[in-house]
Amino acid sequence: MNEVFDGAIGIDLGTTFSCVAVLLNDQVQVIPNDQGNRTTPSCVAFHADDVLVGDAAKNLVARGAPGIVYDAKRMIGCRFSEKSIQEDSRRWPFTVKAGEQDRVLIEVDFKGEKLSLSPEQISSKVLEYLKHCAEKYIGKRVTKAVITVPAYFNDAQRDRTKAAAAIAGLEVLRIVNEPTAAALCYGLGIGSGTGEQQGKEKAIDVVVFDFGGGTFDVSVITIDAGSFAVRATAGDTHLGGQDVDSNLLKYVADNLMAQHNINIHENTRQLAKLRAACEKTKRALSHSTSEELVMDGLLPGGDEYTINISRAKLEELNAKLFDQCIAVVQKALKDAAITPEEIAEVILVGGSSRIPKLQEKLTALFKGKKLCGAVNPDEAVAIGAAVQGSILSSSPEQQSAKTADVVLMDVVPLSIGVEVDNGKFDVIIPRNTTIPYKAVKEYSTVEDYQQDVDIVVYEGERPLTKHNHKLGEFSLEGITRAKKGVPTINVTFSVDADGLLTITATEAAAGKSKSLTVQNSERLSDEEMSQMIEMAKKFQKEDSLQVVKEDTRHTLEGLFQEINTSLATMKQPPSAKLQKRVKFLPHGEDWVREKLDHYESVREINEKADKIKHLCDKALKRAQTGVERVPIEETQDGGRV
Ligand code: ADP
Numbered sequence: 001m002n003e004v005f006d007g008a009i010g011i012d013l014g015t016t017f018s019c020v021a022v023l024l025n026d027q028v029q030v031i032p033n034d035q036g037n038r039t040t041p042s043c044v045a046f047h048a049d050d051v052l053v054g055d056a057a058k059n060l061v062a063r064g065a066p067g068i069v070y071d072a073k074r075m076i077g078c079r080f081s082e083k084s085i086q087e088d089s090r091r092w093p094f095t096v097k098a099g100e101q102d103r104v105l106i107e108v109d110f111k112g113e114k115l116s117l118s119p120e121q122i123s124s125k126v127l128e129y130l131k132h133c134a135e136k137y138i139g140k141r142v143t144k145a146v147i148t149v150p151a152y153f154n155d156a157q158r159d160r161t162k163a164a165a166a167i168a169g170l171e172v173l174r175i176v177n178e179p180t181a182a183a184l185c186y187g188l189g190i191g192s193g194t195g196e197q198q199g200k201e202k203a204i205d206v207v208v209f210d211f212g213g214g215t216f217d218v219s220v221i222t223i224d225a226g227s228f229a230v231r232a233t234a235g236d237t238h239l240g241g242q243d244v245d246s247n248l249l250k251y252v253a254d255n256l257m258a259q260h261n262i263n264i265h266e267n268t269r270q271l272a273k274l275r276a277a278c279e280k281t282k283r284a285l286s287h288s289t290s291e292e293l294v295m296d297g298l299l300p301g302g303d304e305y306t307i308n309i310s311r312a313k314l315e316e317l318n319a320k321l322f323d324q325c326i327a328v329v330q331k332a333l334k335d336a337a338i339t340p341e342e343i344a345e346v347i348l349v350g351g352s353s354r355i356p357k358l359q360e361k362l363t364a365l366f367k368g369k370k371l372c373g374a375v376n377p378d379e380a381v382a383i384g385a386a387v388q389g390s391i392l393s394s395s396p397e398q399q400s401a402k403t404a405d406v407v408l409m410d411v412v413p414l415s416i417g418v419e420v421d422n423g424k425f426d427v428i429i430p431r432n433t434t435i436p437y438k439a440v441k442e443y444s445t446v447e448d449y450q451q452d453v454d455i456v457v458y459e460g461e462r463p464l465t466k467h468n469h470k471l472g473e474f475s476l477e478g479i480t481r482a483k484k485g486v487p488t489i490n491v492t493f494s495v496d497a498d499g500l501l502t503i504t505a506t507e508a509a510a511g512k513s514k515s516l517t518v519q520n521s522e523r524l525s526d527e528e529m530s531q532m533i534e535m536a537k538k539f540q541k542e543d544s545l546q547v548v549k550e551d552t553r554h555t556l557e558g559l560f561q562e563i564n565t566s567l568a569t570m571k572q573p574p575s576a577k578l579q580k581r582v583k584f585l586p587h588g589e590d591w592v593r594e595k596l597d598h599y600e601s602v603r604e605i606n607e608k609a610d611k612i613k614h615l616c617d618k619a620l621k622r623a624q625t626g627v628e629r630v631p632i633e634e635t636q637d638g639g640r641v
Pocket residue numbers: 014015016017018039211212213214215240241242279282283284286349350351352353354355377378
């Protein structure tokens with residue numbers, strides 16, 4: 001197979017299952033794997049002399065074989081010391097350890113050797129396998145792909161996912177958010193930026209309900225003229241179909257104990273087999289109302305063990321879990337400040353969203369609205385990725401009038417900006433701005449004859465930089481010597497399609513320019529990011545009070561300094577009368593230095609500050625009357641006053 005397919009495939013690289021699709025001749029096709037299955041377990045087995053991937057690897061789990069690695073998506077781009085890794089590692093049957101720079105390494109025994117593999121190496125095996133399935137299906141070599149990741153994935157996680165693809169020999173045209181891909185699958189956003197329709201289409205808000213094997217993600221997305229902005233995400237990284245299985249398994253295990261006095265937990269292999277049987281029964285109960293669970297080799301004497309499970313029983317066992325899911329949807333809506341009535345579409349994603357009881361509860365929450373579930377929910381994300389792949393690849397095979405005009409954009413997860421006077425955070429690119437994006441802001445000097453400016457870059461949602469996350473800093477040196485406020489310094493923030501941030505400061509008059517590129521590894525992790533957003537909400541009132549305090553402090557200190565300068569530049573020492581007039585100054589300065597912090601209301605601060613300002617103005621007028629100023633250039637400290 002030498003001919004290269006010049007289009008791109010779409011891959012949903014899932015935590016428990018992955019799926020690959022392609023758009024050919026205007027038709028989306030989900031590509032089956034070697035076993036004929038349309039989804040593939042994200043599972044890799046290092047077994048005997050073979051590395052097995054997908055169903056072959058998962059089948060070994062049920063046989064209790066060692067050397068099986070899964071959940072690579074939970075490790076990719078994470079640090080070993082992170083809380084989630086520490087907690088997850090307790091339930092993984094494989095060993096993980098810290099590598100260089102706190103990276104996660106997975107240990108496996110293979111061909112008599114101990115291998116230490118990175119999560120991206122594991123994921124690359126899954127990607128390689130899917131690529132191979134696609135090549136067999138299309139009949140050409142595949143080199144390009146669009147891969148999806150959860151909306152909350154940070155730069156490092158996205159970056160490592162790309163690295164996994166590179167190992168598998170795939171060029172990633174774009175990393176797309178899973179909920180965005182799901183919306184694309186339903187044609188949402190496609191065509192809304194075209195021809196006559198342009199400008200007429202209203203923006204719509206949709207909810208993507210993604211309930212998979214081990215994770216649960218709810219996203220609220222605004223789709224506007226072909227662009228997708230994630231408004232809010234909520235969910236649980238450890239809630240999914242596996243928990244539904246566990247609840248059923250516990251019930252069956254209790255029954256085995258009560259009816260046959262068998263403790264299934266004593267036999268790891270049988271337990272794995274029973275868990276697989278429970279999953280199968282659960283899946284069947286999404287279509288039928290009652291199922292027989294059958295297991296052989298369990299009872300003494302070779303009798304089959306059977307138990308009838310009704311859909312009602314499964315629902316009863318999982319009632320709490322289902323309620324929890326609905327509460328998460330409500331939280332996402334609340335975070336996005338949106339009501340269920342305002343949602344145009346509810347999109348079902350993830351195999352577990354097939355559960356009828358959940359669909360019933362969602363229909364009730366969204367007041368009878370029909371749910372988008374026509375496409376197989378475990379294929380929707382891969383299909384959306386394939387649609388995006390066809391848009392991005394210039395392949396005539398994949399070009400279609402329908403998709404030609406869609407521009408897909410991701411967003412900046414946290415606001416980015418610089419520190420300005422007194423530790424305030426000046427946002428240059430607000431959170432949720434679609435990328436790629438470029439913004440320029442003009443700044444100037446704060447002191448006369450200042451020749452260096454420090455550009456300190458932060459990300460975060462709090463108004464004071466001390467509460468935000470510093471991304472880096474640099475100094476622009478040798479700018480034009482002039483009075484404060486005169487030089488023009490342009491600061492450009494640009495974020496490329498992959499989220500990489502570059503900051504450039506330029507002072508054109510002196511021809512000076514300097515840049516800083518923020519490495520993805522320096523950005524906050526998703527955990528820290530959601531914490532930041534929480535904190536910003538929690539401390540909103542305190543923060544705005546702090547800002548008023550800092551502003552007041554800044555203004556008054558400026559005034560005090562001005563008075564002192566005026567006094568110092570008088571030819572004669574200040575008269576006794578004037579000295580008396582500025583006697584309040586020490587009190588004012590004391591207030592700014594010590595007492596201001598204890599004020600708890602903006603009104604009180606403003607009242608007190610106004611009084612001091614009034615006195616300052618009077619003193620200043622007085623001090624400046626008849627003052628003969630010494631030209632600043634001639635002062636002894638080289639011009640700085
Ligand atoms: P991922 O979390 O990796 O994205 P999927 O979206 O493929 O995974 O979801 C896998 C989960 O969906 C598994 O827990 C599986 O048992 C569950 N599932 C698949 N089909 C059904 C069904 N018909 N009814 C209920 N659950 C299902």
